[in-house]
Amino acid sequence: xxxxxxxxAQVRLLAEAGRDLSARGWLPARTGHFSAxxxxxxxxxxxxxxxxxxLDRHDFLVVDLDGHVVAGSEEPAPETFLHIIMYRHDVQxxxxxxxxxxxxxxxxxxFPGTLALRDYEVLRELPGVKNPARGLxxxxxxxxxxxxxxxxxxxxxxxxxxxxxGFLIGGHGLYTWGASVxxxxxxxxxxxxxxxxxxxxxxxxx
Amino acid sequence: xxxxxxxxAQVRLLAEAGRDLSARGWLPARTGHFSAxxxxxxxxxxxxxxxxxxLDRHDFLVVDLDGHVVAGSEEPAPETFLHIIMYRHDVQxxxxxxxxxxxxxxxxxxFPGTLALRDYEVLRELPGVKNPARGLxxxxxxxxxxxxxxxxxxxxxxxxxxxxxGFLIGGHGLYTWGASVxxxxxxxxxxxxxxxxxxxxxxxxx
Amino acid sequence: xxxxxxxxAQVRLLAEAGRDLSARGWLPARTGHFSAxxxxxxxxxxxxxxxxxxLDRHDFLVVDLDGHVVAGSEEPAPETFLHIIMYRHDVQxxxxxxxxxxxxxxxxxxFPGTLALRDYEVLRELPGVKNPARGLxxxxxxxxxxxxxxxxxxxxxxxxxxxxxGFLIGGHGLYTWGASVxxxxxxxxxxxxxxxxxxxxxxxxx
Amino acid sequence: xxxxxxxxAQVRLLAEAGRDLSARGWLPARTGHFSAxxxxxxxxxxxxxxxxxxLDRHDFLVVDLDGHVVAGSEEPAPETFLHIIMYRHDVQxxxxxxxxxxxxxxxxxxFPGTLALRDYEVLRELPGVKNPARGLxxxxxxxxxxxxxxxxxxxxxxxxxxxxxGFLIGGHGLYTWGASVxxxxxxxxxxxxxxxxxxxxxxxxx
Numbered sequence: 001x002x003x004x005x006x007x008x009a010q011v012r013l014l015a016e017a018g019r020d021l022s023a024r025g026w027l028p029a030r031t032g033h034f035s036a037x038x039x040x041x042x043x044x045x046x047x048x049x050x051x052x053x054x055l056d057r058h059d060f061l062v063v064d065l066d067g068h069v070v071a072g073s074e075e076p077a078p079e080t081f082l083h084i085i086m087y088r089h090d091v092q093x094x095x096x097x098x099x100x101x102x103x104x105x106x107x108x109x110x111f112p113g114t115l116a117l118r119d120y121e122v123l124r125e126l127p128g129v130k131n132p133a134r135g136l137x138x139x140x141x142x143x144x145x146x147x148x149x150x151x152x153x154x155x156x157x158x159x160x161x162x163x164x165x166g167f168l169i170g171g172h173g174l175y176t177w178g179a180s181v182x183x184x185x186x187x188x189x190x191x192x193x194x195x196x197x198x199x200x201x202x203x204x205x206x
Numbered sequence: 207x208x209x210x211x212x213x214x215a216q217v218r219l220l221a222e223a224g225r226d227l228s229a230r231g232w233l234p235a236r237t238g239h240f241s242a243x244x245x246x247x248x249x250x251x252x253x254x255x256x257x258x259x260x261l262d263r264h265d266f267l268v269v270d271l272d273g274h275v276v277a278g279s280e281e282p283a284p285e286t287f288l289h290i291i292m293y294r295h296d297v298q299x300x301x302x303x304x305x306x307x308x309x310x311x312x313x314x315x316x317f318p319g320t321l322a323l324r325d326y327e328v329l330r331e332l333p334g335v336k337n338p339a340r341g342l343x344x345x346x347x348x349x350x351x352x353x354x355x356x357x358x359x360x361x362x363x364x365x366x367x368x369x370x371x372g373f374l375i376g377g378h379g380l381y382t383w384g385a386s387v388x389x390x391x392x393x394x395x396x397x398x399x400x401x402x403x404x405x406x407x408x409x410x411x412x
Numbered sequence: 413x414x415x416x417x418x419x420x421a422q423v424r425l426l427a428e429a430g431r432d433l434s435a436r437g438w439l440p441a442r443t444g445h446f447s448a449x450x451x452x453x454x455x456x457x458x459x460x461x462x463x464x465x466x467l468d469r470h471d472f473l474v475v476d477l478d479g480h481v482v483a484g485s486e487e488p489a490p491e492t493f494l495h496i497i498m499y500r501h502d503v504q505x506x507x508x509x510x511x512x513x514x515x516x517x518x519x520x521x522x523f524p525g526t527l528a529l530r531d532y533e534v535l536r537e538l539p540g541v542k543n544p545a546r547g548l549x550x551x552x553x554x555x556x557x558x559x560x561x562x563x564x565x566x567x568x569x570x571x572x573x574x575x576x577x578g579f580l581i582g583g584h585g586l587y588t589w590g591a592s593v594x595x596x597x598x599x600x601x602x603x604x605x606x607x608x609x610x611x612x613x614x615x616x617x618x
Numbered sequence: 619x620x621x622x623x624x625x626x627a628q629v630r631l632l633a634e635a636g637r638d639l640s641a642r643g644w645l646p647a648r649t650g651h652f653s654a655x656x657x658x659x660x661x662x663x664x665x666x667x668x669x670x671x672x673l674d675r676h677d678f679l680v681v682d683l684d685g686h687v688v689a690g691s692e693e694p695a696p697e698t699f700l701h702i703i704m705y706r707h708d709v710q711x712x713x714x715x716x717x718x719x720x721x722x723x724x725x726x727x728x729f730p731g732t733l734a735l736r737d738y739e740v741l742r743e744l745p746g747v748k749n750p751a752r753g754l755x756x757x758x759x760x761x762x763x764x765x766x767x768x769x770x771x772x773x774x775x776x777x778x779x780x781x782x783x784g785f786l787i788g789g790h791g792l793y794t795w796g797a798s799v800x801x802x803x804x805x806x807x808x809x810x811x812x813x814x815x816x817x818x819x820x821x822x823x824x
Contacts, residue, residue, distance in 0.1 A: 029331050029395040100327070102402040109325065109403075110410060119727065121718070121761060121790040125647050132761070132789065143327060143338070171338065172327040189647040196720045197727075202410040203615065204728060204820040235537050235601040306533070308608040315531065315609075316616060349533060349544070377544065378533040408616040409821065441743050441807040512739070514814045521737065521815075522822060555739060555750070583750065584739040614822040 002044070002062045002071040010036035010044050013181040014095070015055040020185070021099055022053035026192065031100035031173065035083045036181055041065055043087055048077040078147040085151050086177055089158045093177050095184040100173035103195035108140050108168040115140055115168065117194050125190040128163025138191075140168040166191055208250070208268045208277040216242035216250050219387040220301075221261040226391070227305055228259035232398065237306035237379065241289045242387055247271055249293055254283040284353040291357050292383055295364045299383050301390040306379035309401035314346050314374040321346055321374065323400050331396040334369025344397075345373040372397055414456070414474045414483040422448035422456050425593040426507070427467040432597070433511055434465035438604065443512035443585065447495045448593055453477055455499055460489040490559040497563050498589055501570045505589050507596040512585035515607035520552050520580040527552055527580065529606050537602040540575025550603075552580040578603055620662070620680045620689040628654035628662050631799040632713075633673040638803070639717055640671035644810065649718035649791065653701045654799055659683055661705055666695040696765040703769050704795055707776045711795050713802040718791035721813035726758050726786040733758055733786065735812050743808040746781025756809075758786040784809055 014034045021027050032052050035045035042064050046052070050059045061072035065084055069076060083096045107115055117123065118135035129136050139157050144150040150169070158164050165187060166176035174191055178184035220240045227233050238258050241251035247270050252258070256265045267278035271290055275282060289302045313321055323329065324341035335342055345363050350356040356375070364370050371393060372382035380397055384390035426446045433439050444464050447457035453476050458464070462471045473484035477496055481488060495508045519527055529535065530547035541548050551569050556562040562581070570576050577599060578588035586603055590596035632652045639645050650670050653663040659682050664670070668677045679690035683702055687694060701714045725733055735741065736753035747754050757775050762768040768787070776782050783805060784794035792809055796802035 028399040029328050029392045031328060100399075102399065102406060105326070105399075106403050106406045106410070110407065119761070119789045120723070121787075122647050122649060143325070169327075171325045186647045193646040193718075193720065193723075197724050199406060199410060200720060200724045200817060201728065203406075204724070204817060234605040235534050235598045237534060306605075308605065308612060311532070311605075312609050312612045312616070316613065349531070351543075375533075377531045405612060405616060440811040441740050441804045443740060512811075514811065514818060517738070517811075518815050518818045518822070522819065555737070581739075583737045611818060611822060 002038075004038070006038050007044055007060075007062065007071075008057065010038060010095075010181070011055070011057045011060045014044070014046070014060070015057075017097065017181055017185055018052035018055045021097075021188065024101075024192075026099040026101040026104075026188070027052040028100060033077060033079045033083065033098045034096070035080075035087075036095040037087060037093065038062065040091065042070065043083065045076060045080050045083055047072065047074050081147055081151045082154060082175065085155050086158065086175075089155075089162075092179055094179045095181040096175065096177040097181075097184045097188050098173060098175045099188055099192070101192055101195065103192065103199050104168060104174045105171060106199060107195055108170045108172065112140055112142065112170060114138065115198070117198070120194050120197065122190045122193055125186055126165040128165065136165065138166060138168060139164070140170060143170040143172050208244075210244070212244050213250055213266075213268065213277075214263065216244060216301075216387070217261070217263045217266045220250070220252070220266070223303065223387055223391055224258035224261045227303075227394065230307075230398075232305040232307040232310075232394075233258040234306060239283060239285045239289065239304045240302070241286075241293075242301040243293060243299065244268065246297065248276065249289065251282060251286050251289055253278065253280050287353055287357045288360060288381065291361050292364065292381075295361075295368075298385055300385045301387040302381065302383040303387075303390045303394050304379060304381045305394055305398070307398055307401065309398065309405050310374060310380045311377055313401055313404060314376045314378065318346055318348065318376060320344065321404070323404070326400050326403065328396045328399055331392055332371040334371065342371065345370070347373060347375050349376040349378050414450075416450070418450050419456055419472075419474065419483075420469065422450060422507075422593070423467070423469045423472045426456070426458070426472070427469075429509065429593055429597055430464035430467045433509070433600065436513075436604075438511040438513040438516075438600075439464040440512060445489060445491045445495065445510045446508070447492075447499075448507040449499060449505065450474065452503065454482065455495065457488060457492050457495055459484065459486045493559055493563045494566060494587065497567050498570065498587075501567075501574075504591055506591045507593040508587065508589040509593075509596045509600050510585060510587045511600055511604070513604055513607065515604065515611050516580060516586045517583055518611060519607055520582045520584065524552055524554065524582060526550065527610070529610070532606050532609065534602045534605055537598055538577040540577065548577065550578060550580060551576070552582060555582040555584050620656075622656070624656050625662055625678075625680065625689075626675065628656060628713075628799070629673070629675045629678045632662070632664070632678070635715065635799055635803055636670035636673045639715070639806065642719075642810075644717040644719040644722075644806075645670040646718060651695060651697045651701065651716045652714070653698075653705075654713045655705060655711065656680065658709065660688065661701065663694060663698050663701055665690065665692050699765055699769045700772060700793065703773050704776065704793075707773075707780075710797055712797045713799040714793065714795040715799075715802045715806050716791060716793045717806055717810070719810055719813065721810065721817050722786060722792045723789060725813055725816060726788045726790065730758055730760065730788060732756065733816070735816070738812050738815065740808045740811055743804055744783040746783065754783065756784060756786060757782070758788060761788040761790050 030049050033046050035043045037043050044060045047061050062070045086096050115138040123129045123132040176187040236255050236257050239252050241249045243249050250266045253267050268276050321344040329335045329338040382393040442461050445458050447455045449455050456472045459473050474482050527550040535541045535544040588599040648667050651664050653661045655661050662678045665679050680688045704714050733756040741747045741750040794805040
């Protein structure tokens with residue numbers, strides 16, 4: 001196992017994020033995947049099928065940006081390739097969090113294609129949103145058992161929109177990221193807040 | 207009282223499950239029943255009318271798979287016979303959890319017969335679901351003060367569908383199970399997640 | 413202040429109930445009142461305007477069943493007279509809990525007169541309900557700044573229905589009771605569970 | 619940094635309020651601003667972009683009622699001017715809390731202009747409400763990137779209605795206040811309770 005200070009520091013931050021996000025109910029039944037960058041070629045990523053409320057360093061693999069495991073004895077989860085695509089796109093990107101809340105799941109099923117988020121003050125927390133009134137169009141990708149195909153669609157979307165702040169996968173939750181675990185966590189909070197607002201507004205105003 | 211290491215280990219796991227599931231609000235007002243297999247002929251099961259947030263070993267009975275109490279001075283709750291039927295069907299089955307959430311209760315009343323669960327990534331956590339798109343038809347049995355009759359209907363359903371992962375009882379909540387207490391807990395989480403999604407989707411889209 | 417063992421034991425139980433029910437969000441902004449019987453002529457009752465999440469013995473008064481303060485230097489809250497009426501009706505009655513949840517408040521406003529609760533397994537927790545299918549008709553009284561008038565209506569309802577298990581006041585929450593603080597707490601849980609089910613079902617099926 | 623006993627006492631109370639209100643989910647993603655009066659010319663106010671769940675004294679600035687920083691090395695957040703306007707209006711005012719809940723945000727978007735709150739017993743917690751039946755009309759101001767213009771509208775509203783207890787900003791949450799941090803917290807709780815009731819009632823009865 002990797003024993004480098006950077007690995008130990010990053011997995012501690014991800015384990016803390018796991019406790020926090022599990023307590024909010026956004027990681028039910030071993031769903032979710034987390035990763036953090038170790039250097040320009042490597043990331044630490046959660047191993048498959050881990051309970052996210054009590055991760056420790058044995059629950060993480062080190063993989064390079066071609067997808068090869070360099071520390072850890074398990075195969076990485078297929079979703080690892082989605083993480084890798086994001087790190088390749090942006091050298092500033094430090095962490096990727098995939099959560100699986102009720103609100104994200106329901107919206108991802110009811111708004112295939114795009115979820116429009118407008119007029120929320122918290123939009124200012126997200127990159128590339130200067131005017132909350134114009135807001136953000138969050139891509140919603142159809143779920144696909146072939147993760148490589150899903151990865152190709154995410155890759156194309158990130159190329160079209162370099163300021164992309166996150167995306168949904170149908171029936172499968174949210175991916176978001178940031179320069180650090182802490183900043184990625186703020187984005188999870190901002191998105192989940194807007195998802196809760198959107199579902200509540202739809203319940204009131206249909 | 208039973209003092210065997212297997213009894214003590216299993217009731218500790220069930221007590222922990224009780225604290226966890228009570229904290230989520232899924233066991234209000236002394237509802238719910240838990241059990242775990244001790245060997246091929248015996249199970250530990252919660253005694254009647256216990257508050258599930260602070261169970262200890264005195265809150266459990268040992269019964270054999272004919273329903274006779276072999277340790278403990280109380281009559282078992284009638285629901286014990288539902289548990290026994292499941293252990294008889296599958297020798298791999300290690301634990302049964304009956305929870306009583308708001309979302310399970312409301313769905314069990316609004317969808318008598320069957321609740322269809324489709325296109326959820328978490329369906330992969332359940333046995334016999336290889337394709338989330340085809341999903342799962344969860345049986346919903348009418349509540350019946352005669353537990354023996356209810357047990358006969360559950361027995362027939364398990365015979366028809368050996369991969370059955372759980373069922374609802376009208377106004378009365380969820381039964382699910384697994385090879386261990388931990389795996390049964392993951393299924394409770396997966397089902398409750400989908401129940402929350404289903405109720406929220408119905409609130410938004412009717 | 414009263415220093416009797418019975419007073420100290422009962423206020424400890426009520427303080428614990430206050431922490432528990434506050435944590436669930438059912439006692440916002442200093443709402444709610446609790447009481448417990450000390451003997452056939454006296455009760456301990458919360459003094460006015462207390463934050464219910466950290467009560468201690470200084471937050472309680474002792475009043476007799478005519479409403480006179482016998483220990484404590486404050487005037488009792490007007491709602492104290494509602495409590496007294498219940499203790500007079502039933503010598504077995506050991507505790508009264510008044511909570512103020514969102515769900516109880518909304519239902520009390522939308523169903524003036526009576527809230528019908530049917531087909532819930534938890535109805536078995538309540539007195540006088542042998543058949544969940546027949547269920548319970550919970551009285552909903554209009555709020556009234558004149559607590560004496562409100563008390564007279566409650567008195568009449570308890571005379572008509574000696575097995576009454578609780579009632580709602582419009583915009584003002586739930587009153588329920590039991591032979592002990594613990595049993596009254598179970599009834600709060602059972603009622604709040606059904607209130608959550610009722611509001612959710614109405615959101616889904618209008 | 620200010621080391622006066624009054625500064626240290628007030629920021630401790632505000633930090634505690636931050637932990638409490640964050641735990642309820644009312645301050646997602648570094649939203650919210652808090653302040654407390656130090657004397658007739660100065661307030662302590664949260665510095666920009668702080669996570670509100672673990673504030674300490676280094677997260678606060680001291681500003682005078684003209685908006686000049688007198689202790690602290692950062693520029694105050696633009697919203698600080700909204701706080702200042704309130705302290706100028708009322709010398710009894712001791713604390714201002716700005717929270718950012720889902721329910722407040724959704725209502726502020728669906729009821730531009732005014733939110734009518736009627737027939738809630740908790741209205742008695744608010745200033746100037748003697749009769750819950752007549753209730754309270756809560757102003758809802760459109761969000762405005764120009765905080766000075768927003769401040770001018772708030773100023774006019776407080777002049778027209780000296781008993782004003784709070785207001786909403788579209789997509790941006792609640793401002794409320796009180797003679798102390800504790801009393802302002804009670805008002806946050808009372809408002810959020812009514813916001814939850816209002817959204818639930820709209821979901822049930824449209």
